[in-house]
Amino acid sequence: MPEPYRKVFKISVLRCIKPLFFLAFLFxxxxxxxxxxxxxxxxxxxxxxCTACHKLNADLVGPALKDVQKRxxxxxLLKWIHNNAALRASGDKEALAxxxxxxxxxxxxxxxxxxxxxxxxxxYIQRESEHPTVTAAxxxxxxxxxxxxxxxxxxxxxxxxxxxxxxxxxLTRINSNLRRLVETRHGEEVAPSFSWNNWIRQKxxxxxxxxxxxxxxxxxxxxxxxxxxxxxxxxPEQPIKFSHKLHAxxxxxxxxxxxxxxxxxxxxxxxxxxxxxxxxxxxxxxxxDAGTAQIAKLTSYYNDKKPIEWTKIxxxxxxxxxxxxxxxxxxKVACQTCHGPVETMDExxxxxxxxxxxxxxxxxxxxxxxxxxxYYNQFEKLHEDLRSGKIQTVTESAMGxxxxxKCHY
Numbered sequence: 001m002p003e004p005y006r007k008v009f010k011i012s013v014l015r016c017i018k019p020l021f022f023l024a025f026l027f028x029x030x031x032x033x034x035x036x037x038x039x040x041x042x043x044x045x046x047x048x049x050c051t052a053c054h055k056l057n058a059d060l061v062g063p064a065l066k067d068v069q070k071r072x073x074x075x076x077l078l079k080w081i082h083n084n085a086a087l088r089a090s091g092d093k094e095a096l097a098x099x100x101x102x103x104x105x106x107x108x109x110x111x112x113x114x115x116x117x118x119x120x121x122x123x124y125i126q127r128e129s130e131h132p133t134v135t136a137a138x139x140x141x142x143x144x145x146x147x148x149x150x151x152x153x154x155x156x157x158x159x160x161x162x163x164x165x166x167x168x169x170x171l172t173r174i175n176s177n178l179r180r181l182v183e184t185r186h187g188e189e190v191a192p193s194f195s196w197n198n199w200i201r202q203k204x205x206x207x208x209x210x211x212x213x214x215x216x217x218x219x220x221x222x223x224x225x226x227x228x229x230x231x232x233x234x235x236p237e238q239p240i241k242f243s244h245k246l247h248a249x250x251x252x253x254x255x256x257x258x259x260x261x262x263x264x265x266x267x268x269x270x271x272x273x274x275x276x277x278x279x280x281x282x283x284x285x286x287x288x289d290a291g292t293a294q295i296a297k298l299t300s301y302y303n304d305k306k307p308i309e310w311t312k313i314x315x316x317x318x319x320x321x322x323x324x325x326x327x328x329x330x331x332k333v334a335c336q337t338c339h340g341p342v343e344t345m346d347e348x349x350x351x352x353x354x355x356x357x358x359x360x361x362x363x364x365x366x367x368x369x370x371x372x373x374x375y376y377n378q379f380e381k382l383h384e385d386l387r388s389g390k391i392q393t394v395t396e397s398a399m400g401x402x403x404x405x406k407c408h409y
Contacts, residue, residue, distance in 0.1 A: 039127045042120030047254040048263075049110065050121070052279055056128055060251075061282045062102055066129045069122050081118050083109045105282035226355070235349035236311040240297050246287070249343035255335045262324040262335070270310050273302040313350055314339070321407050330375045331368065331396070363401035370394040 053061035068077070072094065079087045080095060084107045087095045099105075110118075247253045256262060261269030276298055284299075286292040301308050316322055327333040336342065340351025352358055370376050370386065370393075377383075379399060385391045391398075400406060 036116040037119045037123050039120065039123040041117070042122070042124030045113070045117055046121050046124055048256040048260075049113075049254075051251075052253045052257045053105075053107070056125065056132075059102075061105055061279050062107065063098060065125050067126075069126050069129075074119065074122065077122060078115055078118055081110050081113065081121075083111060085109065103282050106278075108278050230353055230355055231313075231315065231350050232353045233349055234313060235347055236313065238311055238347070239309050240301075241290070241294050241347065243346045244342045244348055245344055245346050255342075262328050264325055266323045266325065268324045270308075270312075273298060273306075273308060277302045313348055314354065316354060319408055321409065330373070333366075337362075359407070360402055363396035366395060367393045368396055368399070 050065075054063070054065050056064060056066045058064050072080070076092075076094065079092075084095060084099075088099055247258075248255065258271040258275055259268040261267050280295055280298060284292070284295055286295055298308075328335075338352055338354070339348070342348055368376070370379075370382070376394075376399075379394075382391070382394055382398060386394065395401070
């Protein structure tokens with residue numbers, strides 16, 4: 001192992017071992033680690049897994065969860081959330097009563113969640129039940145961070161350029177007429193008036209026109225070549241008309257409930273019919289006849305055990321590497337930054353250009369959540385510069401985010 005890597009590895013190991021010894025000390029002498037139960041962590045888990053079927057103040061697919069910690073014991077809630085089917089099979093009367101009341105909808109099992117995760121969810125529900133948080137309105141637009149593909153900005157530039165050329169032409173004509181007037185008053189020889197025919201026949205004029213034409217043609221060819229493969233505004237017809245406005249906006253289902261891979265892997269993951277049917281086993285009626293017909297289509301896919309043939313909207317070239325988890329978990333980038341205000345879209349379309357310039361501008365301008373982020377512990381010099389006040393913020397470009405091999409290796 002090269003010496004620089006060995007040094008980074010040694011520092012990383014030492015930084016990991018010290019907190020582990022401290023946690024072991026707490027566990028041995030207190031019997032538990034009090035920081036394991038965290039309402040903030042519970043809020044994140046709740047929004048990812050629970051909001052699809054539950055609200056705090058109203059019944060949805062499942063019961064309202066306000067003050068659930070007062071209605072059931074912690075031990076019962078742990079069993080119910082981990083595996084409600086097993087709890088019902090044991091003959092638990094409370095579990096069977098809830099299951100019957102809500103049309104015998106099957107609640108997913110969450111064996112992937114630890115006891116502390118579930119306790120954090122309960123702590124979050126208790127906090128919201130006693131002191132509800134007023135949530136700020138979800139932003140409906142995000143900065144496009146440049147990218148050289150904004151047609152409205154380009155149109156404004158062309159208009160400004162045309163006005164500038166017109167002003168130059170008018171001022172030149174005014175200056176020429178004033179000069180002729182002065183020459184006439186002083187009895188000097190008056191230069192011949194401007195003639196378009198004479199001007200066009202001059203070799204310098206012909207050469208200038210050719211050069212301008214070649215430059216314009218070259219710009220159009222280059223610009224057209226750069227846009228090849230970009231699909232901003234692309235909105236294909238899908239086999240099922242799924243409304244993000246209804247699910248992510250009105251019902252506030254967290255993006256990660258359906259696209260669970262965005263937090264764990266390179267790919268965001270397209271949800272299978274099983275995920276949809278977690279709710280739609282109980283919800284069989286849409287907002288109108290068209291919505292009910294779409295649910296019937298979904299049920300047909302589920303019963304026939306066929307995948308839904310969704311048409312992919314956001315496509316990057318094969319030579320481009322993009323990792324969702326690195327942006328979502330490490331970079332704390334909101335889904336709307338790249339995908340636009342999906343919570344307002346009845347049908348999703350490609351919001352941003354996703355061009356190389358667009359990505360690079362984002363890396364240059366977006367401030368990284370650098371402090372208290374273990375992923376960035378290895379950047380010791382940047383941490384020192386922040387502490388000393390030498391720099392105020394850190395962007396991805398400061399950590400090599402604009403180097404070619406970051407995305408094209």
